[in-house]
Structures are given as C-alpha cells and as structure tokens.
Amino acid sequence: MADTAVGAKTESGSDPSRRDFIHIAAITAAAGGAAAIAWPFIDQMNPSADTLAMASTEFDLTKVADGQQVTLKWRGKPLFVRNRTPAEVQRAVADDSASMKDPQKDADRVKPGKAQWLVLIGSCTHLGCVPTFGGGDYGGWFCPCHGSHYDTSGRIRKGPAPLNLAVPEYEFLSDTKVKIG
Amino acid sequence: MSGHSTYQPKTGIERWLDARLPIVRLGYDSFVDYPTPRNLNYWWTFGGILSLCLASQLITGIILVMHYTPSADHAFASVEHIMRDVNYGWLIRYMHANGASMFFIAVYVHMLRGLYYGSYKAPREVLWILGCVIYLLMMATAFMGYVLPWGQMSFHGAVVITNLFGALPLVGPSITTWLWGGFAVDNATLNRFFSLHYLLPFMIAGVVILHIWALHVVGQNNPTGVEPKSKADTLPFTPYATVKDGFAMSVFLILFATFVFYLPNALGHSDNYIEANPLVTPAHIVPEWYFLPFYAILRAVPDKLLGVLAMFGAIACLFALPWLDTSKVRSMRYRPTAKLHFIIFVVACCILGLCGAKLPDDPVLGHFKTIPLGDADLNSFVWLSRFAALYYFAFFLVILPWLGLVEKTLPVPDSIASPVLSHPAAAPAEATAAPEMKG
Numbered sequence: 229m230a231d232t233a234v235g236a237k238t239e240s241g242s243d244p245s246r247r248d249f250i251h252i253a254a255i256t257a258a259a260g261g262a263a264a265i266a267w268p269f270i271d272q273m274n275p276s277a278d279t280l281a282m283a284s285t286e287f288d289l290t291k292v293a294d295g296q297q298v299t300l301k302w303r304g305k306p307l308f309v310r311n312r313t314p315a316e317v318q319r320a321v322a323d324d325s326a327s328m329k330d331p332q333k334d335a336d337r338v339k340p341g342k343a344q345w346l347v348l349i350g351s352c353t354h355l356g357c358v359p360t361f362g363g364g365d366y367g368g369w370f371c372p373c374h375g376s377h378y379d380t381s382g383r384i385r386k387g388p389a390p391l392n393l394a395v396p397e398y399e400f401l402s403d404t405k406v407k408i409g
Numbered sequence: 410m411s412g413h414s415t416y417q418p419k420t421g422i423e424r425w426l427d428a429r430l431p432i433v434r435l436g437y438d439s440f441v442d443y444p445t446p447r448n449l450n451y452w453w454t455f456g457g458i459l460s461l462c463l464a465s466q467l468i469t470g471i472i473l474v475m476h477y478t479p480s481a482d483h484a485f486a487s488v489e490h491i492m493r494d495v496n497y498g499w500l501i502r503y504m505h506a507n508g509a510s511m512f513f514i515a516v517y518v519h520m521l522r523g524l525y526y527g528s529y530k531a532p533r534e535v536l537w538i539l540g541c542v543i544y545l546l547m548m549a550t551a552f553m554g555y556v557l558p559w560g561q562m563s564f565h566g567a568v569v570i571t572n573l574f575g576a577l578p579l580v581g582p583s584i585t586t587w588l589w590g591g592f593a594v595d596n597a598t599l600n601r602f603f604s605l606h607y608l609l610p611f612m613i614a615g616v617v618i619l620h621i622w623a624l625h626v627v628g629q630n631n632p633t634g635v636e637p638k639s640k641a642d643t644l645p646f647t648p649y650a651t652v653k654d655g656f657a658m659s660v661f662l663i664l665f666a667t668f669v670f671y672l673p674n675a676l677g678h679s680d681n682y683i684e685a686n687p688l689v690t691p692a693h694i695v696p697e698w699y700f701l702p703f704y705a706i707l708r709a710v711p712d713k714l715l716g717v718l719a720m721f722g723a724i725a726c727l728f729a730l731p732w733l734d735t736s737k738v739r740s741m742r743y744r745p746t747a748k749l750h751f752i753i754f755v756v757a758c759c760i761l762g763l764c765g766a767k768l769p770d771d772p773v774l775g776h777f778k779t780i781p782l783g784d785a786d787l788n789s790f791v792w793l794s795r796f797a798a799l800y801y802f803a804f805f806l807v808i809l810p811w812l813g814l815v816e817k818t819l820p821v822p823d824s825i826a827s828p829v830l831s832h833p834a835a836a837p838a839e840a841t842a843a844p845e846m847k848g
Contacts, residue, residue, distance in 0.1 A: 270587075273601065279591045299688055304593030306688045350688075351593075354713060356572035357565065358690040372692045373569065374708065375770060390713050 284409030286401065289345065297361055299350060302408060306350035306358050307396065308369075309406075312380065317343050319367060320381035330392045334381045337395050347398050347408065348382045354389035369393065414438050439625055444643035445650045446631035448825050452522040453629070454657035455515050461658055462512040463617065467610055469505040470554075477557070479603035481596035484559035485684040503673040504665075509551050510676045511665050513699035516544060524730075525751055527739035528630040534731040536623040541727050543616050548700070548724075550609040553602040555697060560681030565694050567594045567602075568687075573707075576714040593687060633822055634740030642825035693768060701765030702758050705794040706801070708769055711784055719798070726805040733805055735813030743819040750808050757800040764794035 285302055287309060292298045297310040312320075320334040338346060352359050352371040363370030364377035366385045371378075376387030383392040398408040416434040418424040427434055476495050478487040491498035520540070523529055529537035556567040571588050575581040590597030628637065637643050644650075668675065676698060680691045696704050703720050710716035726733070741748045769791035772778075779788040786792070822828045 273587050273590055275586060275589075275591045276597065279595075279597065283592070301688060304591055304595040304687055354572075355569040356575075357569065357694065358688060372690060373565075373694050388708075388711060388713060388716075 284407065286405060286407050289404045289406060294344075302349075302396070307408065308346070308348045308350045308361075308382075308393075310346040310348070310361075312344045312346055314344075316367065316380040320379060320383075323366075323379055323381070323383075326385075329384050329390065332381075332383060332392055337381055337383075337392070339400060342400065345406075346382060347395060347406065349394040349396055351394070352376055352389055353384065353391040353393065354387070359393070415442050439621075439646075440651070441645065441647040443625065443646040444628075444637065444640075445646050446629055446637055446825055447642060447644045447649075448631050448633060449629065449650070449653075450632055451653075451657060452518065452526075453631075454654045455519040455522065456624075457654035458515045458658055458661050459512070459519060460617070461661070462508060462515055463610070463614060465508050466505065466512060467614070469501050469508060470607070470610065472501050473505055474607065479557070479600050481559065481599055481685075484557060484599060488558045500669070503669045506677060507665065507668045507673060509554065510668070510697070510699065511661070512547065513551070515661070516547065517699070520544070520727075521755065523630075524754075525741050525748075526630055526632055527634050527734070527736075527741065529731045530634075530734065530739050531731070532627045533623075533630060536620065536627060537731055538728055539616055539620040539623055541724075543613055543620060544727070545724065546609055546613045546616065550606060550613065551697065551699070553606040553609070556599065556602050557606060558681060559599065559685045561683040561685055561689075561691050562678040562680040562694065564594065564685030564687070565690055566696055567598065569694055570696075571598070573717050573720075576717045578714070595687075630739070631825060632740060632742060633825055633828075634738065634742070635822060635825055638824045639826070695766055698762065698766075701763075702761035702801075703765075705761040705765035706798045708765070709791065709794040709798045719802075723798075723801060726802065730805065730809075734809040736809075736816065736818070737813070738818040738821055740821075743821050744812070744816055745819065746816045747809070747812050750804060750812070753800065754804045757797040757804070760797040761794055761801065764790045764797065769794075 283303055285300070287300060289309070289311075292309055292311040294311055295313045295316075297308055300307045300309065317334070324333045324335075334343070350358050352373065354371065354374055354376050357371050357373035359369035359371040359376065359378060361369050363372075364386075366377050366379035368380045368382060368385075369378040370376070371387065371389065374388050376389035377385050378389075378393055379385050381392075382395075384390070396408055398406050401407050414434055414437075416427075416437040418427045418433070423433060426432070473491065476487065476491045476498060478484060488502070491502050493499075495501075523537065523540070552566075552570060556563045571585055571594060574588060575585045577584060586592065588598070589595065590601060631637075678695065695701070703723055706723050707716045707720040710719050736744060736747065738744055741751055767790040770785060770789050772786070772788045773790060773793050774788055777788065778786050780786070782792065784791075
C-alpha cells in the first residue's frame with residue numbers, strides 16, 4: 229500500500245469498496261471471535277471428563293436369581309438387570325405382532341441366545357420417573373407418575389410414554405459377566 | 410407521569426447532592442409527589458406487597474446460603490443443620506420457603522387485577538410484558554430453589570421438568586444432557602441450579618425496576634379504566650397510597666406469619682423430608698401448589714411434545730394478551746359479558762390447580778365409572794383438566810378477541826372523579842354529600 233498516491237485520494241470515504249471490505253472483515257472477525265469465546269461457556273455445561281469416565285460398569289450376573297431383578301445405579305440413573313422366567317420371555321415373543329407405539333421385536337432387545345437377560349435403563353421415557361416391576365396391565369413395569377404400562381420386554385404398551393424402555397449398550401464378557409456402557 | 414419535578418431541596422447538603430446526583434429528587438417525584446388515581450381499591454396494593462416479598466426472599470436467601478452446602482452429598486444434611494443447629498435457622502428457612510408461596514399468592518392477585526381492569530391495554534403493553542417476564546423469572550427461580558434441599562420430591566420434580574426438554578425433536582436428548590451436565594440429575598445439576606437460583610432474583614430486581622419505570626411513564630390504571638384527566642382525578646402518592654399500602658402489607662404479614670409460625674409445612678410436600686434417591690420414585694410426583702394449573706395442562710394432553718407445548722403456550726398467551734383483547738373498553742367493570750367469562754376463567758384456573766394435585770385417572774365424583782372416552786373414563790381428573798384447559802385457551806384465543814367486537818358495554822364515566830363530583834344524581838347520597846370523606 230506504500231504506492232498509494234499521497235493526497236486527496238486517501239481521505240476517509242474516498243474508496244467505498246475498500247471501506248466496505250474493512251467493515252465486513254471487522255464484523256466477521258468480531259462475530260467469529262464472539263462465537264469462539266461463547267463456545268467454552270456453553271460447553272462447560274456438558275458432562276465433565278470424570279462424569280464421562282464413570283460411564284461404563286461391569287456386572288456379575290450370578291447375583292440375579294431366576295425371575296429376579298437387580299437395580300444398579302449407572303450414570304446416575306437406575307439400571308434394571310432382569311433374569312426373565314421362560315413364561316415372561318414367551319409372553320414377550322408372543323406379543324411381537326401386537327400393535328405398539330414403538331414397534332420392536334423382543335429378539336432385538338436382548339443378545340442372541342441370552343433371551344432371559346433383559347438389561348434396561350430404568351427411566352420412564354415419558355418424564356424420567358422410575359417404573360416399578362409387577363404393576364400395570366402387561367406383566368412388566370408400571371410408571372406410577374403418569375401411568376405408563378410396559379410389557380415383559382420393557383416395551384411401551386399403554387400410557388403417555390412415547391418410547392420403549394431404553395436398552396443401553398452392553399456386551400457379554402463371559403456367560404456370567406456383562407459390561408454396560 | 411412524574412412530569413415536571415416539584416422537588417425543592419431545603420438544606421445545603423440536599424442542594425449539593427441534587428446538583429451532582431439527583432437521587433432524592435427521583436425518589437420524591439416517584440414515591441411522594443407522584444399523582445395516583447384517587448379511586449384505586451385494595452387490589453392495587455399488591456405491587457407494594459410484591460416488593461416486600463422480593464426484599465424478604467433476597468434477605469432470607471442470602472442468609473441461608475451462608476449455611477447451605479450445594480453438593481449432592483451434603484445438601485440435604487446442610488438443610489437439616491440449618492433447621493436444628495443454626496441459631497434461628499428454622500425461622501429463616503421457613504420464612505424463605507413460605508415466602509415463595511406468599512410471593513406467588515401476591516403475584517397471582519396482581520395479575521388477575523391487571524386482567525380484570527384491562528391494565529395490559531394500550532399504553533401499558535410494555536409494562537404488562539415486563540410483568541410477564543418477571544413471572545417467568547419467578548417460575549424459574551422457584552423451581553430451581555425447590556430442588557436445592559435435595560429431597561425426594563424436589564429431586565424427582567427436577568427429573569420430570571428437565572425431561573420435558575427431551576420432548577423437543579432432534580435436539581431434545583442433547584439439550585437434557587447439557588442441562589444436567591451428566592447422564593441424569595446429579596451433583597453438576599444441583600450446583601448450576603444453586604448458581605442460577607442465586608443469580609435470578611437479582612435479574613428479577615432489575616426487571617422490577619424497568620416495570621416500575623414503565624409504570625411511572627404511562628401512569629397507573631384504575632378501576633374505571635379511564636385515564637386521569639385533571640388534578641381532581643389524582644392524589645399524591647404520599648401519604649395516601651403510602652399509608653394504604655402500609656396497612657395492606659401489615660395484613661399480608663399477618664397471613665405470612667400465620668404460615669411461618671403455625672403451618673410452616675402446610676404448603677410443602679412431606680416427601681421432601683426424605684433424602685433424594687435416584688433409584689426410587691415417589692408414588693405421585695406433584696410440584697409446588699403455584700405450578701399445579703400448568704402441570705395439569707401438561708398432563709391433560711396425551712402426547713408428550715404437545716403437552717409441553719400446551720404448557721408453555723399457556724404462559725405465552727399472557728404475553729400476547731394486549732393484542733388478543735380487542736375491546737375498546739378497558740375495565741371489565743363496564744363489560745358484563747367479559748366479567749362473567751373472567752369469573753369462569755378464575756374458576757377454570759382453580760379447577761386446573763385441583764386436577765394438577767390429583768392422580769389423572771382418579772374419579773372426580775364418587776367411585777363409579779361413567780362412559781370411557783378415549784384413553785380415560787369421563788369421570789376422571791384427566792378429563793376434567795381437559796375441559797378446564799380448553800376453557801383456559803378459549804378465554805385468551807377466542808372469547809377475548811371475539812367479545813371485543815360484539816359485546817354491548819355499559820357507559821364508561823367521563824373521568825375518574827365524575828361519577829362522584831359531576832353527576833350527583835347518579836351517585837349514592839353519602840358520596841355526593843361528602844366526597845372527600847370517602848376513602
């Protein structure tokens with residue numbers, strides 16, 4: 229820019245396109261800077277590293293007898309590990325063709341060959357209350373807060389909840405041990 | 410409305426300060442010489458009572474924080490420590506907890522007053538909207554404050570309310586995780602609620618200043634809904650309004666003290682004396698009484714997302730009210746049909762409050778079944794809340810816009826003073842005899 233003629237031409241406003249460019253560039257830089265500094269203030273609200281580190285757990289299935297359910301605390305929420313009776317599994321499979329709000333086959337909610345083991349996040353998909361086992365019209369769980377009925381596969385059958393009880397990511401480490409999360 | 414200032418600094422120090430920061434002049438023009446409509450009734454003293462409530466909540470809250478520990482492991486125990494060990498801790502906590510209820514009683518009276526006398530109409534739209542903003546901030550503050558003791562009811566209340574955001578399509582789950590700072594309501598959630606519960610009252614105080622500023626620009630509405638036209642229509646704020654508000658505050662404090670000393674837990678839920686346990690939900694989750702009508706609207710809708718939208722829509726109606734009411738007559742005193750609908754509206758709100766406290770499927774009358782309609786029996790609280798919610802929305806979205814066009818209104822007086830001073834024949838005998846003797 230050293231070659232720019234000295235004198236009248238360098239007055240303010242004498243080169244509108246150059247001035248527009250400076251305005252646009254300055255505003256863009258300010259907006260980018262504002263967004264960049266805003267992000268840490270938004271992201272600090274997301275789960276912290278120690279919370280994320282506690283996100284996975286191992287569980288010994290021999291603690292759950294036939295027809296029983298154990299509730300663990302996982303990620304701050306209850307987790308149901310249920311050892312289903314053959315009758316419950318049968319009922320769940322028989323209902324695969326029933327009309328449902330969130331259609332899913334029972335086989336898709338358990339691991340292959342491990343149909344008796346049902347692992348569910350014990351948080352009602354309506355507003356997050358903890359459903360209790362043994363209530364409701366379908367032999368599964370019933371949410372006392374707003375009356376959602378779940379079947380023996382944890383699928384929503386009646387009431388305001390929109391989705392089936394969530395099955396978390398888990399895998400069998402051995403026949404008696406699962407890793408959840 | 411303050412207009413030309415009549416403040417005359419008398420002493421040397423007043424003159425010195427007035428030339429540098431005319432704050433005494435501001436106070437004098439706003440709260441001493443300020444012209445007040447002469448016909449304001451006792452429904453108008455709740456603004457002053459609300460200032461008292463805000464001050465009480467700020468003072469007791471700041472003190473409670475000196476003894477409270479915002480941690481999932483210690484919050485519940487620290488509240489018990491306040492109740493048992495801190496000198497007068499029980500009194501200050503009960504004042505704060507019951508003070509929130511008093512605050513909402515006063516704000517609901519204040520809002521219904523504005524609704525009945527058309528205080529939201531031009532030129533007071535901004536004044537009304539600022540009031541709605543204060544109400545929203547109060548709701549957020551009260552909700553987060555209720556969570557802090559980390560009892561069963563407050564914890565699961567927080568679970569339910571934060572899960573509402575999960576109803577939003579696509580972004581719902583990420584938003585709830587972001588709000589929680591984890592995978593569930595936990596320590597991170599408690600800490601941010603505490604931080605915001607401390608911040609929001611100061612934001613309320615800020616908006617209250619804007620609210621009063623807007624009030625002093627447009628002037629107070631009054632029971633006739635007619636703007637003051639001459640000096641005969643107004644009285645100076647001090648001593649008339651000051652003494653009247655002082656009396657009303659004293660009566661209100663008697664009610665407040667009755668709750669604090671004799672019924673301190675009447676408005677709370679006993680489950681909140683059980684420490685929060687994320688693995689067990691109370692059989693029936695109910696919010697504090699002042700949220701029950703909105704909770705009933707939420708539950709009246711069988712769909713989760715639509716229920717959430719209806720609940721927020723119920724509050725959004727208030728913001729839009731200045732443009733929903735099309736009537737040229739401001740006060741419902743001169744609108745017989747609107748007055749009738751206003752009374753039904755208040756009843757509908759009370760019914761919604763009742764429905765919010767009950768289990769949705771329970772029968773309303775007796776213990777018999779009538780006809781099943783949709784997902785519930787007609788004789789159930791869910792159906793009752795549907796009818797009441799329908800009226801709530803109809804009042805704002807249909808009745809008020811429509812009535813303004815068709816309603817035959819009564820004659821409105823020419824001025825505030827005219828029914829008393831200018832038309833002796835139309836006024837009661839004792840009023841004409843000695844108008845200045847009447848309160």
